[in-house]
Amino acid sequence: MNCSNFHTHMLELIRRTSAYLPPDVTNVIETRQAFEAKGSKADLALRLVLQNIGLAKRQSAPICQDTGTINYFITTPVGFNQLDLQEICCDAVVEATAKGYLRQNSVDCITGRNTGNNLGAGSPVFHWHQHKKDTVDVRLILKGGGCENMSAQYSLPTTIGEPGGVSPRRRLDRDLDGVHGCILDAVWQAQGKGCGPGFLGVCIGGDRALGYEFAKEQLLREVDDVNPLPELAALEARIVEEANRLNIGPMGFGGNLTVGGCKIGARNRLPASYFVSVAYMCWAYRRRGVVLDESCDVVEWLYQAPGEFDNDPASRAASAAGLQTESIQLGADRKQAITLNTPLSETDVRKLKAGDVVLLNGTVFTGRDEVHKHLFKGGELEAIKGGIIYHCGPVVLEEKGKHRVVAAGPTTSIREEPYQADVIARFGVKAVIGKGGMGAKTSEACKAHGCVYLHAIGGAAQIYAACVREVKNVYWKEKFGSPEAVWELVVKDFPAVVTMDAHGRSLHAEVAESSKKELAAVL
Numbered sequence: 001m002n003c004s005n006f007h008t009h010m011l012e013l014i015r016r017t018s019a020y021l022p023p024d025v026t027n028v029i030e031t032r033q034a035f036e037a038k039g040s041k042a043d044l045a046l047r048l049v050l051q052n053i054g055l056a057k058r059q060s061a062p063i064c065q066d067t068g069t070i071n072y073f074i075t076t077p078v079g080f081n082q083l084d085l086q087e088i089c090c091d092a093v094v095e096a097t098a099k100g101y102l103r104q105n106s107v108d109c110i111t112g113r114n115t116g117n118n119l120g121a122g123s124p125v126f127h128w129h130q131h132k133k134d135t136v137d138v139r140l141i142l143k144g145g146g147c148e149n150m151s152a153q154y155s156l157p158t159t160i161g162e163p164g165g166v167s168p169r170r171r172l173d174r175d176l177d178g179v180h181g182c183i184l185d186a187v188w189q190a191q192g193k194g195c196g197p198g199f200l201g202v203c204i205g206g207d208r209a210l211g212y213e214f215a216k217e218q219l220l221r222e223v224d225d226v227n228p229l230p231e232l233a234a235l236e237a238r239i240v241e242e243a244n245r246l247n248i249g250p251m252g253f254g255g256n257l258t259v260g261g262c263k264i265g266a267r268n269r270l271p272a273s274y275f276v277s278v279a280y281m282c283w284a285y286r287r288r289g290v291v292l293d294e295s296c297d298v299v300e301w302l303y304q305a306p307g308e309f310d311n312d313p314a315s316r317a318a319s320a321a322g323l324q325t326e327s328i329q330l331g332a333d334r335k336q337a338i339t340l341n342t343p344l345s346e347t348d349v350r351k352l353k354a355g356d357v358v359l360l361n362g363t364v365f366t367g368r369d370e371v372h373k374h375l376f377k378g379g380e381l382e383a384i385k386g387g388i389i390y391h392c393g394p395v396v397l398e399e400k401g402k403h404r405v406v407a408a409g410p411t412t413s414i415r416e417e418p419y420q421a422d423v424i425a426r427f428g429v430k431a432v433i434g435k436g437g438m439g440a441k442t443s444e445a446c447k448a449h450g451c452v453y454l455h456a457i458g459g460a461a462q463i464y465a466a467c468v469r470e471v472k473n474v475y476w477k478e479k480f481g482s483p484e485a486v487w488e489l490v491v492k493d494f495p496a497v498v499t500m501d502a503h504g505r506s507l508h509a510e511v512a513e514s515s516k517k518e519l520a521a522v523l
């Protein structure tokens with residue numbers, strides 16, 4: 001095997017996967033954007049998503065800052081040395097991380113230490129197969145944590161919904177109707193937390209481990225392919241049609257596009273078991289592939305439009321300056337948007353209403369899981385007092401002694417629900433920026449202390465990187481690792497939607513309630 005050649009192709013595969021959304025996925029988003037009501041939050045979200053896709057491509061930079069779990073699906077000829085191949089893939093991952101194509105995303109569960117290069121026990125993830133051809137087929141899926149957390153597994157028969165709870169209560173049996181109920185329940189549970197519109201990979205059957213694995217493998221299929229099994233083809237179409245009637249919409253803002261595609265496979269099961277496993281994928285559905293011959297030359301790039309890489313921006317050396325000069329097109333929303341300048345006063349905050357679009361100027365502090373746990377347990381950070389916390393784990397490169405933010409979209413806020421109310425109260429936080437919304441405890445704290453929840457567009461990492469004008473400081477980088485550190489960022493024209501105001505109104509609670517009724521109608 002020509003190793004240097006192979007390394008080059010594997011590095012390029014990571015770059016393309018991280019920065020270029022596949023055409024079949026982009027087509028769905030582009031086509032369906034036209035169906036959203038003009039001026040709606042769903043329309044705004046999809047317009048920013050599409051701009052972000054274009055920006056990532058032009059800058060050759062990550063579509064989303066969460067470059068996710070690195071999932072390789074590799075098929076080799078019989079007798080091929082898979083160990084050598086795995087080593088080369090790992091070397092490419094290390095280099096891609098250093099170049100900023102991948103975020104430092106591998107954390108030791110025992111020590112809590114981020115390995116810093118995306119290698120470690122179980123990362124990346126390799127799925128090996130063999131075929132009777134001479135070629136090596138390498139496919140890569142980068143699957144973010146926000147959407148992975150929304151994946152679900154059901155064991156039939158089961159009953160969904162809690163007695164008197166928020167979701168409709170239904171018994172689901174061991175048949176395709178039961179499978180249908182499980183999938184729609186998973187979509188309803190996800191709401192906007194997994195950066196919808198979502199794409200679903202589903203496995204019926206198998207054991208628990210195979211179920212999840214095969215569900216994820218369904219995401220290798222093209223969005224517009226047709227399942228060869230007529231029963232499953234019909235179910236896939238039905239799920240997409242009915243999920244889009246739930247009115248959960250992009251980012252959970254309400255709207256038409258909740259699910260862009262559903263792919264279902266089946267594995268034999270034990271008589272005692274009937275699992276339904278749902279792999280929820282966000283709109284940042286990053287998968288690419290390459291087929292190599294025996295000399296490691298490229299036979300074909302997969303999931304690629306003809307001529308897609310003819311004017312590849314990689315050769316134009318995307319620059320930091322370029323990142324910052326792209327302006328964000330908000331259209332009519334710009335005129336209606338409320339400009340907020342930090343520091344925010346309580347009066348500024350209490351004037352805001354759920355549904356307002358804002359453009360934020362000034363200083364924000366990133367803070368996510370480790371930071372919230374630390375602050376909740378008594379940690380101190382004077383700088384954030386009276387400030388704005390941004391749930392974000394950015395990709396930041398250090399160049400000539402300066403930090404450059406390469407990607408900086410929001411992370412899922414609900415994980416901070418156990419801590420957020422206390423942090424708002426103790427530090428007088430005036431705004432929390434994130435995505436997917438937060439719960440009743442945070443809503444109460446917003447009301448009591450004059451704080452607001454601003455929903456940024458999940459996955460729009462290039463839009464938000466372009467808003468960052470300066471990295472002023474970083475706290476706790478050594479302690480928690482770069483994505484978990486507190487980055488003090490100066491932003492300009494940072495777009496967001498007020499989804500939880502200081503008067504107790506939550507758009508998330510409203511969409512969950514209205515979509516529950518729609519779900520009851522299709523179950």
Ligand code: SF4
Nearest residue numbers: 064144146195282459
């Ligand atoms: S788009 Fe959302 S769910 Fe997907 S990787 Fe990015 S932050 Fe995570």
